[in-house]
Amino acid sequence: MCGDLMVYFKFLGTGGGRYVLISQVRATGGAYLESGKLRLYIDPGPGALIHSIRENVKLSKLNALFVSHNHADHRTDTEVIIEAATNGCTRKKxxxxIGSKNVINSVDDYHKRACSGVFALSPEESVKIAGCKLTATKAIHTEKTCIGFVLEGKEKIGYTADTLYFSKLTEIFRNCDVLIVNCTVPRNPYKHKEIEYARHMDAFDVAKFLHEAKPNLAILWHYGISLLRADPEKIAKGIEKKSGVKTLAVKDFQEISTN
Ligand SMILES: [Zn+2]
Structure with missing residues (x-):
């Protein structure tokens, strides 16, 4: 972690995928992370602004916004979060x-100009924010420029973003203190096929990945409709048993602190 003795997360949504996005059976507002001096917003899907206001997340204090890829459940509220962070684009502080190439290309110049830095990162490229180093990580997803991150300060925090399992994933995220994993489906029979919704890890992939990567704590989110029907808590228990890694199925608006 970066400066203090604690990492704080607030989840403004835990849903993902097309059916959860359009039904809002789980919110899709992304997550807020605080660590030392860093105040980072992650993947502002639809509802990010409204849920942040309702949950009293101080968007005006943000240092950075990370948008992993240019799919609606991850990027819809990008511009309004920029406005909230910059007093309606009037204060450039x-x-x-930070985002995938396709995200950065999709944001208009007015909102880009409101930011003091705009970074379209490729895997392994880094940026320093508020005393932490954020390094983009590779993802294999239908949005080809999709990235996750590893955030390093006194603690190491990983975010896989939407991706298939691939062997290098373990190496990239090895020994994180906290690892946020997008676990969208309980079982994915289509993962080797070139179809739109197939590029996600299922519960089997996540168990294998966590067993190898060995974080202190894994947080599951980005539940698709089939995973919700299968019960995220039950899925998390199964993953914990198989992987030997403490695994939480986070709920909408839940807060998590590392100590
Ligand atoms: Zn996606």
Whole structure:
């Protein structure tokens, strides 16, 4: 972690995928992360702004916004979060926009100009924010420029973003203190096929990945409709048993602190 003795997360949504997005049976507002001096917003899907206001997340204090890829359940509220962080684009302070190439290309110049730095990162490229180093990580997803991150300060925090399992994933995220994993489906029979919704890890992939990567704590989110029907808590228990890694199925608006 970066400066203090605690990492704090607030989840403004835990849903993902097309049916959860359009039904909002789980919110899709992404997550807020605080660590030392860093205030980072992650993947502002639809509802990010409204849920943040309702849950009293201080968006005006953000140092950075990270948007993993240009799919609606991850990026819809990007511009309004930029506005909230910059007093309606009137205050250019230390506020970075970091995202996949396709996300950065999709944001208009007016909102880019409101940020003090705009970074379209490729895997393994890094940026320093508020005393932490954020390094983009590779993802294999239908949005080809999709990235996750590893955030390093006193603690190491990983975010896989939407991706298939691939062997290098373990190496990239090895020994994180906290690892946020997008676990969208309980079982994915289509993962080797070139179809739109197939590029996600299922519960079997996540168990294998966590067993190898060995974080202190894994947090599951980005539940698709089939995973919700299968019960995220039950899925998390199964993954914990198989992987030997403490695994939480986070709920909408839940807060998590590392100590
Ligand atoms: Zn996606």
């Amino acid at each position: 230390d506020f970075f926009l």
